[in-house]
Amino acid sequence: MKHFVKSREFTLFIMILVFGILVSILSPAFLTGNNLSNILNNSIPNIILGCGMTMVIITGGIEIAVGAEMVVCSFVVGTIAKSSSGNLLLVFLAALAAGMLLGMINGSLIAILNVPPIIATLGTLNIYRGGLLYATSGKWIMSLPSWLTGLTRDRFLGLPVSVYLVTLVVLLTTGILKYTKFGRSIYAVGGNEEAAFRVGIHKKKTLFGVYVYAGVMCGIAGLVNAARVGNVQPNGSVNLEMTIVAAVVMGGTSILGGSGTAIGTVLGVIMMTLIDNVLILLYVPTYWQKFALGAILIITITMNVIQELYLKKKQMPIDVDEELEGLEVKTL
Amino acid sequence: MKKSNTILLVALLAGLGIYFSIASKYFLSLGNLLSITEHMAEFGIMSMGMMLTILVSGIDLTVSSVCGLTSIVIISVMKAGLPMPAAILTGLCAALLMGSFTGLFVAKLGVPPMLLTLAMSMLFTGISYVICEGNALSGFPEAYYFLGQGEVLGIPAQTWLFTAIVVLMFVLLRFTPWGLKIYAVGNNPKAAQYSGTAVTKVVMSAYIISGLLAGVAGVVMSSRVASARLDLGSSYQTNCIAAAVLGGTSISGGEGSPVGTFLGVTILSMLSNGLNHVGVSSFIQQLIIGVTLVTVVIINSNLLPTFSRTKTAN
Numbered sequence: 001m002k003h004f005v006k007s008r009e010f011t012l013f014i015m016i017l018v019f020g021i022l023v024s025i026l027s028p029a030f031l032t033g034n035n036l037s038n039i040l041n042n043s044i045p046n047i048i049l050g051c052g053m054t055m056v057i058i059t060g061g062i063e064i065a066v067g068a069e070m071v072v073c074s075f076v077v078g079t080i081a082k083s084s085s086g087n088l089l090l091v092f093l094a095a096l097a098a099g100m101l102l103g104m105i106n107g108s109l110i111a112i113l114n115v116p117p118i119i120a121t122l123g124t125l126n127i128y129r130g131g132l133l134y135a136t137s138g139k140w141i142m143s144l145p146s147w148l149t150g151l152t153r154d155r156f157l158g159l160p161v162s163v164y165l166v167t168l169v170v171l172l173t174t175g176i177l178k179y180t181k182f183g184r185s186i187y188a189v190g191g192n193e194e195a196a197f198r199v200g201i202h203k204k205k206t207l208f209g210v211y212v213y214a215g216v217m218c219g220i221a222g223l224v225n226a227a228r229v230g231n232v233q234p235n236g237s238v239n240l241e242m243t244i245v246a247a248v249v250m251g252g253t254s255i256l257g258g259s260g261t262a263i264g265t266v267l268g269v270i271m272m273t274l275i276d277n278v279l280i281l282l283y284v285p286t287y288w289q290k291f292a293l294g295a296i297l298i299i300t301i302t303m304n305v306i307q308e309l310y311l312k313k314k315q316m317p318i319d320v321d322e323e324l325e326g327l328e329v330k331t332l
Numbered sequence: 333m334k335k336s337n338t339i340l341l342v343a344l345l346a347g348l349g350i351y352f353s354i355a356s357k358y359f360l361s362l363g364n365l366l367s368i369t370e371h372m373a374e375f376g377i378m379s380m381g382m383m384l385t386i387l388v389s390g391i392d393l394t395v396s397s398v399c400g401l402t403s404i405v406i407i408s409v410m411k412a413g414l415p416m417p418a419a420i421l422t423g424l425c426a427a428l429l430m431g432s433f434t435g436l437f438v439a440k441l442g443v444p445p446m447l448l449t450l451a452m453s454m455l456f457t458g459i460s461y462v463i464c465e466g467n468a469l470s471g472f473p474e475a476y477y478f479l480g481q482g483e484v485l486g487i488p489a490q491t492w493l494f495t496a497i498v499v500l501m502f503v504l505l506r507f508t509p510w511g512l513k514i515y516a517v518g519n520n521p522k523a524a525q526y527s528g529t530a531v532t533k534v535v536m537s538a539y540i541i542s543g544l545l546a547g548v549a550g551v552v553m554s555s556r557v558a559s560a561r562l563d564l565g566s567s568y569q570t571n572c573i574a575a576a577v578l579g580g581t582s583i584s585g586g587e588g589s590p591v592g593t594f595l596g597v598t599i600l601s602m603l604s605n606g607l608n609h610v611g612v613s614s615f616i617q618q619l620i621i622g623v624t625l626v627t628v629v630i631i632n633s634n635l636l637p638t639f640s641r642t643k644t645a646n
Binding site: 114124291297301302305 | 615623
C-alpha cells in the first residue's frame with residue numbers, strides 16, 4: 001500500500017482529480033456527461049499509440065513516425081470500408097497487418113541495420129507521409145460507413161465499444177511488460193544494455209519486437225481514429241508524436257529508458273487531453289494553447305530528467321568515475 | 333572527414349548533375365544554377381548549425397521554429413518604429429537567446445536534446461503564434477529585400493553570405509582550439525572533461541551558434557519571400573539533418589566537417605531543383621528525402637569502415 005501511494009501513477013491520479021475539481025468550479029461546462037465522454041473519446045487513439053510508445057521509450061528509443069503510420073493505417077481502413085465487401089473484422093485485420101508492416105520496416109532499420117531510432121523514424125515519417133500524400137493526392141476519404149463509426153458511438157453496457165478495445169490494449173501491454181520474457185527484456189535493454197547483453201538478452205530481437213508492437217498499435221489507433229472522426233485526412237495528425245511522447249513522459253516513463261508503465265501512460269494521456277479541453281473551456285485563445293503545450297512539455301521532460309538523475313545519485317553511492325573525479329581534484 | 337565519403341559524394345553530385353542536364357534542357361543554365369545556390373544558401377546556413385549540434389552528439393530540432401520566430405520578431409520591432417539595422421540586430425539577438433535557452437537545458441541540465449528541442453520548437457512556434465496570430469506579416473522596407481533578392485557581381489547576395497559562413501565554419505572547426513574541443517566532446521565527453529575541456533560550455537556554444545545561424549537563415553528567407561511567417565523554415569528541418577548526415581556527419585557525434593555538409597546541401601538542393609525540372613511531385617520529393625536520409629545512414633553505419641577514433645562502450 002505504501003509503495004502504491006508513493007508511486008508516480010498515484011501522484012498523477014491525484015493531480016488529475018485536483019485539476020478536475022478546480023476546473024469544474026471554474027467552468028460549469030466541464031463536469032457534464034457530454035464533455036467527459038468527449039475527453040474519453042479523444043483520449044482513446046492517443047492511449048493506444050501511447051502504449052506502443054511506452055515500450056519504445058523504455059528501450060531508450062523514440063518513434064516519431066507514429067502520426068504518419070496511424071494515418072496510413074486509417075487510409076487502409078477507409079479504403080476497405082468504402083469498398084463493397086468491407087466488414088469490421090476485415091478492416092480490423094487489415095489495420096493490424098498494415099501497422100505491423102510499417103512497424104517491421106522501422107524495426108528492421110533500427111534493430112538490423114543499426115540506424116539510430118530518431119533518424120530511422122524521421123526517415124520513415126517522410127516516406128510514409130510523402131507516399132500517402134502522393135497516393136491520395138491529398139484527397140480525404142469522406143463519410144465512412146456507419147458500421148465503422150459505430151465503433152466509438154454504439155454503446156455496450158453504457159460504454160462505447162472502443163472503450164473495451166482500449167482497455168484490452170492497455171491490459172495486453174501491461175501483461176506483456178510485466179509477465180513475459182519479452183517484456184522484461186524490454187526493461188533490461190533500456191536499463192542497462194551491457195548488463196542485458198551479459199545475461200543473454202537478445203537486444204536486436206527485443207528492439208525489433210518493440211517497434212513492430214508500436215506499429216501494430218498505430219494500426220489499431222488508425223482504425224479507432226477513423227471511426228471517431230468519420231473520415232480520413234492524409235495530412236492530418238501532424239506533430240501528433242509530440243503529444244504522445246509528452247503524455248508517456250508525463251505518465252512516468254523515464255526518458256532515458258529503463259522504466260515506465262502502461263497505466264502511467266493512460267493517466268498521462270488523460271492529463272494531456274484534460275489540459276487541451278480545459279484551455280478550450282476557459283476560452284484561452286488557440287495561439288496560446290501551443291505555447292502552453294510547449295511549456296508544459298519542457299517542464300515535464302526536465303522534471304523527469306532531474307528526478308532520474310537524483311534517483312541515480314541516491315541509488316549508486318559508489319561510482320568508479322566519481323571516485324576518479326575525486327582523485328583528480330586531490331591531485332590538482 | 334573520410335576520403336572515401338568525399339569521393340562518394342562528389343561522384344553522386346556529378347552523376348546527378350549529368351542526369352538532370354540530359355533529362356531537362358533548362359537545368360544547365362546559369363540562371364538555374366544560380367537559383368540552386370540561392371536555395372542552398374537558405375537551408376545550408378541552417379544545416380551548418382545543425383551539423384554543429386550533431387557534432388556534439390546532439391541534434392537541434394528548433395532550427396525551423398527559430399527561423400520563423402526571428403523573422404516575426406524583426407518585422408514586429410520594425411513596425412514598432414525601430415530602424416532596419418537595429419531591427420535585424422534585435423532579431424538575431426532573439427535567435428541567439430533562443431539558442432542559449434535550448435543550450436542551457438541540454439548542456440547544464442542534461443535533458444536529451446532530441447526531445448527537448450522538439451518541445452522547444454513547439455514553444456517557439458507557440459510564441460510566434462501569439463505574436464502574429466498565425467498570419468503572414470509583410471511590410472518590410474525596400475532595403476530589407478537586398479539580402480534575399482539582391483545581387484553582388486551578378487551572384488545572389490545570400491550565396492555570398494553562405495560561402496562566407498561555410499569558410500568561417502571551416503576555419504573555426506579546423507584551426508581553433510574551440511573546433512578541436514567540439515570534436516573532442518562529441519567523441520568522448522568524459523575523456524574531454526578529464527583533459528580539461530569545459531564540456532558544458534562547448535555543448536552550449538554549439539546550440540547558441542545553431543540558434544544564431546537559424547536566425548540568419550530566417551532573415552535571408554523572409555527577405556526573399558518578402559514576408560515573415562512562423563512556418564518559414566519548416567520544410568527545411570528534415571533536409572538539414574539529411575544534409576549533415578549525408579555529408580558524413582556521424583549521428584553519434586564527433587565526426588563530420590563543414591565541407592561534407594556543404595556537399596550534402598549541394599546534393600539535396602540539386603536533387604530538389606532537378607526533380608522539379610523533371611516534373612516529379614513534391615510528395616514524391618518528400619519520400620525521396622526520407623529514403624536518402626535512411627540509405628545514407630545505413631551505408632555510413634554498416635558499410636563504410638570507421639578507421640577513426642573508436643568510441644567507448646558507454
